[in-house]
Amino acid sequence: MIYPRDTRITRRAMLGAGLAALFPGVARSQQPEQAPNESGQAPSAPLPRPDMAGRPRSRVTDYENDPFVVGIESELRCTCGCNLSVYTCRTTDFTCQTSPAMHQHVIALMEQGKTGEEILQEFVAQYGETVLMAPPKRGFNIAAYVVPGVVIIAVGGALSWVLARRARLMASQAAAASNDLGDVPGLSSEEAARLKAELERLGV
Amino acid sequence: MTVLGNLALWLALILAVWGVGVGFLGGRTGRPELIQSARRTTYALCGVLVVAGVALLTALLRHDFNVAYVASYTSRNLPTVYVISAFYGGQAGSLLFWGLVLSVFAALAQWVTPRRYNHLMPYVGATTCAIVLFFVVVTLFASNPFTRLPFTPMDGRGLNPQLQNPGMVVHPPMLYLGYISITIPFAFAVAALAMKRLDTGWLHAIRKWTVVSWLFLTVGITLGMWWAYVELGWGGYWAWDPVENASFLPWLTMTAFLHSVMIQEKRGMLKKWNIILISMSFLLSIFGTFLTRSGIISSVHSFTQSSVGYYFLAFLILLVVGVAWLLWLRLPLLEADAQLESMVSREASFLFNNLLLVGIAFSILWGTLFPIISELVRGTQVTVGPPFFNQVNIPIGLGLLALTGVGPLIAWRKASLKNLRRQFAVPVTAGIVTAALLTALRFGDFYAGVALSLAVFVVATILQEFARGAGARHRLHGENHVLALARLVGRNRRRYGGYIVHVGIVIYFVAFAGMAFKTEMEASLKPGESTLLKSPFGHVYTFTHLGVSQYRDVNRVVSAATIDVTSDRGGRVGVIKSEKRQHVDSFGRPTFEPSTEAGIHSGLREDIYVVYAGSVEGTEEAVYRFTLNPLVWWVWFGCVVLVAGGVIVLWPGGGPTRASLRRAMPGYAATLTGKPEPASETAVVTGGSP
Numbered sequence: 001m002i003y004p005r006d007t008r009i010t011r012r013a014m015l016g017a018g019l020a021a022l023f024p025g026v027a028r029s030q031q032p033e034q035a036p037n038e039s040g041q042a043p044s045a046p047l048p049r050p051d052m053a054g055r056p057r058s059r060v061t062d063y064e065n066d067p068f069v070v071g072i073e074s075e076l077r078c079t080c081g082c083n084l085s086v087y088t089c090r091t092t093d094f095t096c097q098t099s100p101a102m103h104q105h106v107i108a109l110m111e112q113g114k115t116g117e118e119i120l121q122e123f124v125a126q127y128g129e130t131v132l133m134a135p136p137k138r139g140f141n142i143a144a145y146v147v148p149g150v151v152i153i154a155v156g157g158a159l160s161w162v163l164a165r166r167a168r169l170m171a172s173q174a175a176a177a178s179n180d181l182g183d184v185p186g187l188s189s190e191e192a193a194r195l196k197a198e199l200e201r202l203g204v
Numbered sequence: 205m206t207v208l209g210n211l212a213l214w215l216a217l218i219l220a221v222w223g224v225g226v227g228f229l230g231g232r233t234g235r236p237e238l239i240q241s242a243r244r245t246t247y248a249l250c251g252v253l254v255v256a257g258v259a260l261l262t263a264l265l266r267h268d269f270n271v272a273y274v275a276s277y278t279s280r281n282l283p284t285v286y287v288i289s290a291f292y293g294g295q296a297g298s299l300l301f302w303g304l305v306l307s308v309f310a311a312l313a314q315w316v317t318p319r320r321y322n323h324l325m326p327y328v329g330a331t332t333c334a335i336v337l338f339f340v341v342v343t344l345f346a347s348n349p350f351t352r353l354p355f356t357p358m359d360g361r362g363l364n365p366q367l368q369n370p371g372m373v374v375h376p377p378m379l380y381l382g383y384i385s386i387t388i389p390f391a392f393a394v395a396a397l398a399m400k401r402l403d404t405g406w407l408h409a410i411r412k413w414t415v416v417s418w419l420f421l422t423v424g425i426t427l428g429m430w431w432a433y434v435e436l437g438w439g440g441y442w443a444w445d446p447v448e449n450a451s452f453l454p455w456l457t458m459t460a461f462l463h464s465v466m467i468q469e470k471r472g473m474l475k476k477w478n479i480i481l482i483s484m485s486f487l488l489s490i491f492g493t494f495l496t497r498s499g500i501i502s503s504v505h506s507f508t509q510s511s512v513g514y515y516f517l518a519f520l521i522l523l524v525v526g527v528a529w530l531l532w533l534r535l536p537l538l539e540a541d542a543q544l545e546s547m548v549s550r551e552a553s554f555l556f557n558n559l560l561l562v563g564i565a566f567s568i569l570w571g572t573l574f575p576i577i578s579e580l581v582r583g584t585q586v587t588v589g590p591p592f593f594n595q596v597n598i599p600i601g602l603g604l605l606a607l608t609g610v611g612p613l614i615a616w617r618k619a620s621l622k623n624l625r626r627q628f629a630v631p632v633t634a635g636i637v638t639a640a641l642l643t644a645l646r647f648g649d650f651y652a653g654v655a656l657s658l659a660v661f662v663v664a665t666i667l668q669e670f671a672r673g674a675g676a677r678h679r680l681h682g683e684n685h686v687l688a689l690a691r692l693v694g695r696n697r698r699r700y701g702g703y704i705v706h707v708g709i710v711i712y713f714v715a716f717a718g719m720a721f722k723t724e725m726e727a728s729l730k731p732g733e734s735t736l737l738k739s740p741f742g743h744v745y746t747f748t749h750l751g752v753s754q755y756r757d758v759n760r761v762v763s764a765a766t767i768d769v770t771s772d773r774g775g776r777v778g779v780i781k782s783e784k785r786q787h788v789d790s791f792g793r794p795t796f797e798p799s800t801e802a803g804i805h806s807g808l809r810e811d812i813y814v815v816y817a818g819s820v821e822g823t824e825e826a827v828y829r830f831t832l833n834p835l836v837w838w839v840w841f842g843c844v845v846l847v848a849g850g851v852i853v854l855w856p857g858g859g860p861t862r863a864s865l866r867r868a869m870p871g872y873a874a875t876l877t878g879k880p881e882p883a884s885e886t887a888v889v890t891g892g893s894p
Contacts, residue, residue: 044730044731044820044823044824044825045731045823045824046822046823046824047752047754047763047819047822047823047824048754049754049761049763050819050822050823052754052761052763052784052786052798053752053754053763053784053786053798053818053819053822054763054784054786054798054800054817054818054819055798055818056818056819056820056821056822057728057817057818057819057820057827058820059728059820059825059827060726060727060728060827064726065725065726074591075591077587077589083443083445083587083589084438084443085589085590088438091438091724091726091815091817091829092436092437092438092439092800092815094784094798094800094817094818095797095798128584128585129584129585129586129587130575130584130585130586130587131587132586132587133587133589133590133591133592134587134588134589134591134592134595135574135578135586135587135588135592139582140578140581140582141578141586144570144571144574144578144586144588144592145592145595145596147570148563148566148567148570148571148596148600149596151563151566152559152560152563152566152567152600155559155563156556156559159555159556159559160547163544163547163552163555164547166543166544167544167545167546167547169543170543170544170545170546171545194542
């Protein structure tokens with residue numbers, strides 16, 4: 001049985017507005033904090049068509065928002081083929097079965113007392129380097145990070161050197177030209193140099 | 205309709221071959237009848253491809269499910285607007301769309317290009333026909349949208365739910381328009397090389413095309429960001445996905461071209477570089493398509509893998525070899541007319557701007573292809589995701605932002621110390637003061653702080669330019685300040701429109717910096733329960749779950765979760781609704797996995813982004829993800845400003861000056877050197893007009 005489109009939302013919106021006014025929030029932290037319900041025992045009515053509301057979810061625990069867990073999961077790629085990090089995938093693609101499993105694995109390793117690096121290494125051992133969102137900075141992978149900067153600096157350096165050389169050459173030609181064409185009224189040294197260069201190019 | 209469509213495609217194939225032949229022959233021999241034929245063939249090609257397009261559209265609108273393409277991408281209950289967008293929603297249709305739009309652009313280029321460039325048009329026609337020919341061949345032999353099924357299904361599969369979004373109706377066409385329109389400047393470059401007419405004439409001919417295609421690309425990319433933001437539900441707009449990167453690459457090289465072309469027009473320098481840049485932009489647009497279609501790189505945006513990738517690879521190789529060969533032949537004609545006179549000049553700053561733009565393009569290409577390189581070299585696959593791209597590209601991007609402020613203020617040829625002091629004293633001071641303030645306020649993110657300081661510097665340089673220009677008009681002509689400003693922009697549209705485009709770019713950078721402060725959390729809430737989240741701006745939001753309702757919509761069953769949001773400073777924010785959508789066909793059978801629709805409350809400071817992840821044990825207890833995204837609205841506003849600047853640049857009447865046209869005229873160089881132009885080329889100039 002599917003409800004008609006509008007009525008329930010409107011009633012709930014009105015109820016919710018009243019509830020929100022009764023429970024103004026107090027800033028404490030960014031951790032989820034659930035305020036007590038009006039009746040103390042909030043009834044959660046079953047949905048008419050739960051099969052149409054996506055994959056069933058379990059309640060959010062403190063682990064889901066733990067900055068350590070989120071940080072680790074942001075460095076791990078979900079292996080379902082979505083190209084997203086485990087954190088992004090499990091909080092975006094709610095049909096994916098892989099990222100929730102990887103999330104549970106991270107929590108299990110954390111509970112074993114492993115450090116962040118050890119957890120990442122555990123995943124690398126299982127899936128290979130491809131499980132990391134960015135290549136680790138060692139061996140050949142260093143090229144990934146270094147090459148763009150080196151190329152830009154090298155080309156920029158070469159460009160600066162060539163341009164500076166040409167500019168110096170132009171300046172010296174300007175100086176020489178100002179000697180040769182110094183008697184031409186109203187001609188600056190740069191213009192004299194350009195004129196001389198043109199005359200030479202044309203073989204005059 | 206499929207017979208008509210196939211017939212039109214075969215006719216297009218024959219016409220395109222004819223167009224290539226007569227275009228090249230006409231350009232080579234200068235025979236007016238061949239030139240005329242090339243022009244008319246371009247129009248005819250456009251006509252037959254329009255017929256093919258109409259045939260596919262008719263099949264889609266008639267729900268002819270015997271056509272494999274129609275059955276794969278539409279269903280009876282799909283809203284009409286998405287039935288139309290299915291035209292380019294699948295591989296085969298998008299290839300036909302590409303060929304069709306390109307043929308329209310090719311015809312437009314023949315039609316609107318002024319007669320003074322007639323000498324280039326045969327080769328332009330031949331080049332565009334050759335590229336249309338490629339797309340027609342791929343459509344006919346590798347991915348034909350008119351292929352029929354051996355049976356007729358009762359209903360189609362429907363369009364992917366993520367494509368059923370207004371953003372996807374406009375984003376792909378815009379991006380395609382950007383990609384496709386680059387072909388026209390490229391065709392002019394080929395024509396200029398083939399005709400040995402490498403003065404600034406061809407640059408004048410493509411000036412508007414390049415700006416238009418750059419604008420289409422910009423709008424297309426931004427609409428893609430908007431679509432990803434509102435539809436994909438991960439709370440961001442750019443993920444450095446290979447396909448996103450592929451669209452960004454030609455944008456970068458086109459931006460470099462728009463700057464470097466000014467140096468050629470003004471000083472006659474960088475002739476080779478400009479040919480390379482425009483060719484690179486076109487090649488990158490084909491390369492991006494190759495990446496999307498070949499499946500060599502994993503991406504969420506990729507089309508189904510097929511043999512199309514091989515066609516694109518072969519075409520790409522052919523193009524690279526052809527352009528390199530033509531460029532090699534014409535190298536002696538591409539010598540600069542002038543030399544750089546000083547390292548402190550606008551030419552030098554534009555060169556470094558080009559270096560950084562192409563450098564970013566290289567680093568993105570390098571990062572995108574590194575997984576393949578790693579596999580080839582080490583036999584090990586690696587993932588190159590957002591952490592890599594952010595780390596490598598943010599510093600280069602900030603360098604580019606700094607040059608956005610520096611370039612326009614430095615004098616051409618050689619800037620004096622006095623000039624530098626006069627131009628930069630105020631903007632540099634404004635930037636430094638901002639940086640000091642942000643440091644004193646313990647601003648949380650280093651790169652975001654640098655971006656904001658540089659943004660202030662660039663905006664100060666632009667405001668100073670407007671103020672000085674308007675002030676000068678006020679003093680000289682006695683106009684009031686508003687009129688002086690309006691006339692200043694109206695009479696120097698290219699320059700001041702360009703500044704407005706720069707303002708748009710600055711707004712983008714500021715908005716990107718805002719995302720450094722993105723805040724998010726998950727919570728499961730029963731109806732009536734609340735949770736709190738602190739904004740990066742200091743206030744606290746209270747999210748109260750109101751409940752979940754389910755109802756049937758056009759082609760889906762919707763589970764809508766509603767949240768009431770209040771702020772401890774601003775009071776009630778409003779009700780936000782996020783949905784789970786289970787799409788069904790006309791028989792009520794589920795067609796795809798359930799999709800998520802984020803609920804977004806957009807504001808100038810930040811967006812409140814709510815995602816309904818699902819329900820606990822099939823009840824109204826809902827799992828949510830709440831995200832606070834600072835300054836996102838400014839990304840879209842930056843695009844609006846940028847487009848406004850672009851429209852000012854494009855506004856009719858701002859064409860090349862008489863002096864500049866005279867420099868580009870045939871014979872101008874010959875007068876100086878004493879070597880008259882060959883008679884045949886002159887004949888083309890006079891004989892090519894319709």
